[in-house]
Amino acid sequence: MAKLNQILAIEKGIKTRVYGEFTDLHQATQKPPLMNGFQKSYQPRDEDGETYPTESQKVQYHASEILERVAKGLAELFDITATKDYANCTARANVIVDGKSLLEDVPATYLLFLEKQLSDLHTFITKMAELDPGSDWSVDPSTGLFKTDTMSTQRTKKVQRPITLYEA
Structure with a gap:
């Protein structure tokens, strides 16, 4: 078998x-x-027909x-x-990670479910946004979030100017 x-x-x-x-x-x-x-x-319609x-x-x-x-x-x-x-x-099996048995005598259907969940979790983690490697990041102790050094940039304001197509 x-x-x-x-x-x-x-x-x-x-x-x-x-x-x-x-x-x-x-x-x-x-x-x-x-x-x-x-x-x-x-059949032709008459004797001479095509x-x-x-x-x-x-x-x-x-x-x-x-x-x-x-x-x-x-x-x-x-x-x-x-x-x-x-x-x-x-079918039953044990789930062993780093020599430590996490689950024992687990049915095969549950192992298949776990395999699917781990695959989905792997996809989720690999698709997450990452910090820009072009910037220097450090942990802000007050918020616990990553931050970069402050950057100053200029921004222009959009000004609309009327366009005259024909003089009145």
Whole structure:
């Protein structure tokens, strides 16, 4: 029997592939010309009339073949998901950081939840604004916040001047 980590490694790929194929087949079956074929032959109206070549279009998708492909893909997806879910019922582990056990005998589903939360926390922290490295920062003891040396700059006031387009 496969280990839970092996199942988790392949589940996402299978899910992506099956959903992609399912979507493609669903879109293809919404187009009647691909599901219908025809063969047309033309007869002249009279003996001297013009003759036209026959036209035909083969059926490109058979409903039975499409349903077999969908059933095969979904069976594979259901199988891997059931295997994972049943393994999750019995899988347990300890969470150890720096040699110290923080959590013991934790269910696998909770470990997956923790993994997602830690990933989200990592994204949150890496996207936070940082202090400008071009300035010298120091901690203000009265507020506990970082500050730079005071800078003096000039600012101009916007003055609106009327523009005369035509003299009256």
